[in-house]
Amino acid sequence: MFREAGMSPTKHQLTKEELKIVAAAFKVLPPLHQRVLKQHLKSFSFLDNMPNTALTSPVVVKRGINLYHITFRAGILHQNVSEWVNEKERTCFAGGDSTSKVSIEAGWLSAFTYILLHEGTHVVDGSLRLNVVDSVGGKLKPNKFIAGFSNGIWKNYNTLSLAVIDSIAIKSRFMPGGRRYKIDEAEAVYLGLSKTPFVSLYSTASWHEDLAELLTVYxxxxxxxxxxxxxxSKNGEDKFSYEPIKSATVQKRLSLLNYFYDQS
Structure with missing residues (x-):
């Protein structure tokens, strides 16, 4: 994958300061994440010159336990959350009115904190089989968690239900057949997103990314x-703003996240 992107990543040796950043991020994970990662995260590493931000991969099943490895781009250790989120969001737009701008105010914690939350949720998701649909008696039957999480939103792991697909926000580059928006479409895009149950454009990629983004922002x-x-904003003047976690459609889903905090 990396060679196809024209890049040759190399292993990054963490400095003492970077080790502190990593340790601090693990320390603030939700209780369930901390327990599951201790058992299921076999290893993690950092690469320089890595094209994507992070990659969570299953590596082995040992004594019936799924184990995972997470690879992180080392550069994120020197960005804060706002810097990294805005860098990622800019990839959703190309061309258009140069006086328009999208910015996400996401604080000054290390970007690694956000990304570890996101990737750690993938490990929890996979280890506990949260977002899976099993076959029972020859018929597909979702488990209790995914039945509640996907209800009215997802038909399957990467297909949205009819209730939410009629929106410009569901046509981003993260969706099959999606595209990069023109920057002057930004107000319509985020106004549309504010009416969906998603906290970010990336949430629409699959129900796995939806869960990881929702839990991370929450x-x-x-x-x-x-x-x-x-x-x-346009010409330096704010035209539209909102906080995804406070939208009514997102709020309806938050009780499901108690699962990650009620267990220890």
Whole structure:
């Protein structure tokens, strides 16, 4: 994958300061994440010159336990959450009115904190089989968690239900057949997103990414007391802003996240 992107990543040796950043991020994970990662995260590493931000991969099943490895781009250790989130969000737009701008106010914690929350949720998801649909008596039957999480939103792991697909926000580059928006479409995009149950454009990629993004933004705002606010401006004047975690459609889903905090 890396060679196809024209890049040759190399192993990154963490400095003492970087080790502190990593340790601090693990320390603030939700209780369930901490327990599951101790058992299921076999290893993690950092690479320089890595094209994507992170990659969570199953590596082996040992004594019936699924084990995972997470690879991180080392550069994120020197970015804060706002810097990294805005860098990622800019990839959703190409061309258009140069006087328009999208910015996300997401605080000054290390970007690694956000990314570890996100990737750690994938490990929890896979280890506990949260977002899976099993076959019972020859018929597909979702488990209790995914039945509640996907209800009215997802038909399957990467297909949205009819209730939410009629929106410009569901046509981003993260969706099959999606595209990069023009920057002057930004207000319509985020106005549309504010009416969906998603906290970010990336949430629409699959129900796995939906869960990881929802949990990450929820934990960041509620437990780490950080902002997460989208602002669309034109000529330096704010035209539209909102906080995804406070939208009515997102709020309806938050009780499902108690699962990650009620267990220890």
């Amino acid at each position: 934990h960041l705002t509620k437990y780490l007391n950080q902002p997460f606010r989208v602002v669309v």
